[in-house]
């Protein structure tokens with residue numbers, strides 16, 4: 001009898017423990033992707049990017065003699081239909097760790113088991129399952145560095161090769177048509193612009209890893225260089241599971257063994273992703289509320305429709321490095337990590353706006369959107385999170401720009417206003433934003449929406465006020 005392999009955020013064939021287990025049985029495998037509420041709830045850019053990933057996965061399955069079946073509706077009902085239609089007796093999937101997926105999966109596992117169907121979940125999205133890493137007192141880590149020390153010497157399972165063939169069922173169940181799902185519908189006119197910067201799929205992920213391994217040595221020196229980005233560019237592949245973290249870990253570790261000096265620093269960064277996932281698993285309110293509840297009384301603005309927040313979302317705050325970062329996100333769907341910190345600090349401090357407003361905006365715009373990394377990143381910068389940067393340490397965007405973009409190359413790449421011959425990257429922003437914003441590259445660059453000194457003092461005063469409550 002066939003095994004249903006339910007793909008979710010694990011759109012790959014290599015190092016896919018659930019697929020490897022299914023293929024090993026020699027039984028027919030029916031790969032499916034279900035468009036349920038959690039998919040419909042995704043932000044515009046992640047949903048559009050998911051569509052590209054599904055198309056690439058479907059092609060690679062066909063090369064293995066298989067197929068990707070698409071169904072819509074509540075996941076349990078969709079699986080039950082498929083079980084009835086195909087006679088499948090098992091459903092396999094890779095574990096997810098966010099509270100909504102856990103709720104859904106737990107319910108499905110119980111319901112299917114009650115019907116005599118084997119529902120099995122597998123690892124694969126993380127290096128270390130959240131329940132396997134703990135402090136000496138048996139508690140989950142709340143601080144990053146001790147967690148890093150605890151895991152850096154651990155064994156990580158060797159990546160499993162992709163199956164050479166995937167046995168097909170005698171007949172395929174009916175499938176929706178991917179194009180008809182129109183997963184890019186909310187991108188409006190931005191999709192064509194972002195598309196030029198996105199190379200979806202597992203093969204592209206491996207190519208990116210190969211290319212990055214060549215420049216691993218330069219990672220520590222260049223990871224904060226805005227003009228000459230030395231980071232890996234792997235986040236969007238990790239986000240959709242087009243590559244596994246174990247594959248990256250093993251490749252980078254072996255480069256380290258053969259003398260690459262960048263390996264340790266890079267693996268440490270990869271473990272920040274684990275830290276975010278473990279926090280989300282153990283304290284799921286990370287996604288939706290101040291991780292430290294004492295921040296609930298802080299007078300953050302939650303209104304998304306103020307001139308200040310509008311200037312931030314439109315990338316027209318009048319502070320060049322802030323606007324450059326937000327425009328990079330519009331045009332490419334990604335933003336340099338250093339600039340994510342700078343724009344987040346500016347929104348939550350100079351503009352005194354709740355980090356959830358920024359988190360939601362990122363969730364709509366990033367092709368590498370990840371629930372855990374996004375929430376942790378925002379709470380870290382805002383000061384409300386675990387192991388967070390203290391609120392009173394307010395980044396000065398101009399000083400940051402002088403330090404990390406000393407030649408101004410990054411700002412010139414993304415801001416057209418004031419340049420005689422702006423580069424295409426800077427002009428692309430005007431094609432990516434809605435026409436209704438009425439923006440043109442020949443417009444004057446806006447004055448600062450808030451004076452940096454005034455914004456800083458306002459934030460510090462609110463912070464002092466909170467201490468005396």
Ligand code: FAD
Nearest residue numbers: 231232233234235269270272273337369370373374377378
């Ligand atoms: P590299 O420097 O090459 O790092 C390699 C990998 O390590 C990354 O792909 C990522 O998986 C992991 N990693 C690195 N830094 C972090 C970090 N600080 N937290 C968690 N994991 C990390 N990352 C996302 O993947 N999705 C998000 O939605 C997201 N939102 C963020 C929001 C804010 C406010 C901040 C400050 C950070 C956010 N990050 C997010 C983390 C980080 O900015 C990105 O992972 C990084 O910029 C991706 O580029 P890269 O793959 O070239 O990184």
